[in-house]
Amino acid sequence: MSADLSAAFRDPALADGVVRRIHAAATRPMKIMEVCGTHTMSIAKNGIRGLMPQAITLLSGPGCPVCVTGNADIDLAIEIARQPGVVLATFGDMMKVPGSYSSLAREKADGRDVRVVYSPLDALSIAEREPDREVVFLGVGFETTAPTIAITVQEAARRGLGNFSVLSLHKTVPIALEALVNDPSVEIDGFILPGHVSVVIGTRPYEPLASRYGVPGVITGFEPLDILQGILMLAEQLRDGRAAIEVAYTRAVSPEGNPHAIAAIADVFEPADAEWRGIGVIPGTGLSIRTRYAAFDAAKRFPVQPPEPRQPKGCQCGDVLRGAVLPYDCKLFGTGCTPEHPIGPCMVSSEGSCAAYYRYTDHGRG
């Protein structure tokens, strides 16, 4: 996007008009969940919560891939990193996330070969450059990162690389949202749906939220005006008693999504059960590597047994991720758990809601 165009999505005068319309539309209490961690950060960074009328509560959802990764999965990645000859390549976000007993950053300090990469293709290059090492890419993310990783696996197969594999801890969003709607401990009147994920999968996978459960959703982008526009469209649906999946991000999202990306995912991955921190196992929300690419599946190549996982005492990341409590309602927030000494992943990740509240608000600072 050009500089001028993106500046338009930050225009204060336009924003002011949208905020006034939101206030007018908020005719009853509305609990709105922003699903995506990038939305959570943008809302915090732009102070959008402070612009909302009393009637609107913005809840942060499970859309931080690092945060929803369970301890058992983090422990598995750490155990693989400890295998002789292994280079564990990961996105930077995962480094500081605490597992049950350690973190990748700590393993690196202890001498394990853990490397931060910007793209899975960088991990592929390492595998080519260092043929005597076993390069494992830690695949954490949603539908946004899955296509690139699928293409990387296809590329590894094409090049016939024997020392490259992916530990797929991917998760898919829409069915997980249905699980949240069914959770009696959580009240959600509407969803701000993730922009990037929807560029890939389109709008259709969310339809059951509206048609089956009567919960509206609006897909939107990440600039402040995108988010305000999304909140306005949701508030108007709720005011009018409608429930539909709408798009405020028409410059990037089409109903059918990106067919090339969807095809790449379908070629390499198949749906599997996945454990979401705080929510539990949700059938069909994981992506495991198909048998025909089994040679590139780190879960199969490294049949390791990490120790029994444990949960940090008092950590409410799970409740935060479901929108059941706000970050500062957790007793550890800002006292036992800070970005310097994180107990749970929501305080570590750059997309985590605890990190967003801690970094950008006065909560938890004594």
Added chain:
Amino acid sequence: MQQDRILLAHGSGGTMMRDLIEEVFVADFGDAALERLDDAAVVEAPAKRLAFSTDTYVVTPLEFPGGDIGRLAVCGTVNDVATAGAVPLYLSVGFVLEEGLPLDLLRRILASMRDAAAEAGVRIVTGDTKVVERGHGDGMYVNTAGVGVVRDGVDLSGSYCRPGDVVLLSGTIGDHGIAVVSVREGLAFSTEVISDAAPLGALVHAVLDAAPATRCFRDPTRGGLASTLNELARASGVGIVVDEAKVPVREQVRGACEMLGYDVYQVANEGKMVAVVPPEQAEAALEAMRQAPYGADAAAIGTVTEGPAGRVHVQTPFGATRVMDMLVGEQLPRIC
């Protein structure tokens, strides 16, 4: 010098080291005090207060758009000395060279140091070299220490900020950090952003001429503007409120930060200065900053408030407020 790269013997204390010192360091820096090759440089200093600072420079890659480790090592220490309201006069330079370092690369970096020192008006008067085995250093590490003479009547400290004071910033933020990370990682936007490494002594003194009651200067290097402002707020027991719309940021830098998940306020600068000035001298100080070298984009970005003490807040263009937080650990690129 017969070799085209650094060998372990260049640090041995013998003839090869002598050749390196005489034919490369002394020849390239060309300073009278250095040419004497005595163990200590003897220099003139007025009978005044001295400002003295040291810093060690580690960067990969050694050369990047807009600068190199040598220019950083000169500008960084010169700027630290200047923040005390001092005129930087002399630098020492210590090198740790890695075996195998190409000599032409070393000479390019030395030439860059000489040019930066000439621009800053400082002399490199003493130095040292060590050579470490291949694999034990990232090409080279550089330490510089600098001495300057403090202007008469000037007393600056980060603890002097008072409510009502104005915070000035000499130009765009984040350029250095993004320039380095983009070449290091081969990111596509690399060509557009260059490091801002620059000596800011002239800018500091131009501001002091215009605003003698200036409270303090800080150069927001590692940790970025966020660390600098938080340190000032804490040291003075005051709050600071920054107007986000006033902070100059290049659009490419903003875009790169969004892509990488960085907070632009936490990204390093190497040629920027923050000044805190009393309100009645703010206009004159800002004008002086804008007229000074490297100050064309200077802006008044915020004000000092009574409280909350030690806290920095940012006012967004939408009238909302958030905290400007300090960097924790190192910046790591995000997933999506």
